[in-house]
Amino acid sequence: MCTGSCAKCLGVTLIPLAVLGALANILLFFPGGKVIDNNDNLSDEVWYFAGILGCGVLMICPALVFLGLKNNDCCGCCGNQGCGKRFAMFSSIIFAGIGVLGAGYAFAVSVVSLHRGPKCLSNFKNRTWSYPFVDGNYLTDRNLWDLCLEPENIIPWNLGLFSILLIISAIQIVLCAIQVINGIFGTLCGDCQCCGCCGGDGPV
Structure with missing residues (x-):
């Protein structure tokens, strides 16, 4: 697959993931x-905006850059037909x-929240709002869920949404890592459709 087409495919995938991550955070x-x-x-951890910032805002910019690589004008750079496309692919590595940093942040926040458990009105400490769970023990012992009195269904709610953020951020990290590799190939070799190389001008 041409590097530009691969980048576009990655960008198309990242945008709905960013939207889902932001929605989960909300x-x-x-x-x-x-x-x-x-x-x-x-x-x-809710106030750390892992889904809105990490999975969302910081992922939209790379996604848009990846989408634009396919149609990037790569000709006429200092007499070198391929250098424009190569520079665009190099810049995509930075984005x-x-x-990766944004998704990594969301991943770390999700892991911490899942391990810590939610804040809730607990009968464990004189009916005060606290974190009643220790070292993720509620993940393996559902009987401990009774420690949380309010909000209703807070544990499955917290567990489900932060698990979604964890999965989304992990997928985003993988996709961005793929683009790093794709960008390196694009920088070194150019794109197979750059400047009509598929139509007779020869490869870059």
């Missing part, structure tokens, strides 16, 4: 699907690195 502000009275009772 839903975390409504534990159990309900509006909470005091925002201080939300888990700290892919930004995407």
Whole structure:
């Protein structure tokens, strides 16, 4: 596959993932699907905006760059027909690195939240809002879920949405890593459709 076509495919995949990541983060502000009275009772990790910033905003820019590589004008750079396309592919490596950092941030926040568990009204410490779970023990012992009294269904809500963020960010890291490799090939070898190389001007 030509490097430009590969980059476009990656960009098309990253955009819906970024939207889903941002949506998952927004839903975390409504534990159990309900509006909470005091925002201080939300888990700290919700305010880190892992899905909105990491999976979302920081991923949209690389995705748009990847989408534009296919139609990038690569001709006439200092007399070298291929250098424009090669430079564009090189710049995509930098944007892919930004995407890896953003998705890596979301991945780390998701892991911490899943391990820590949600903040909830607990009967473990005199009915106060706290983090009643230790070292992810609630993940293997569902009986501990009774420690959380409110919000209703906070544990499956928190667990499900942060798991989605974890999976999305992991996929994004892989896709951006693929573009790093693709970008290196594009920088070194050019694109197979650059400047009519498929139509008679010869490969770059």
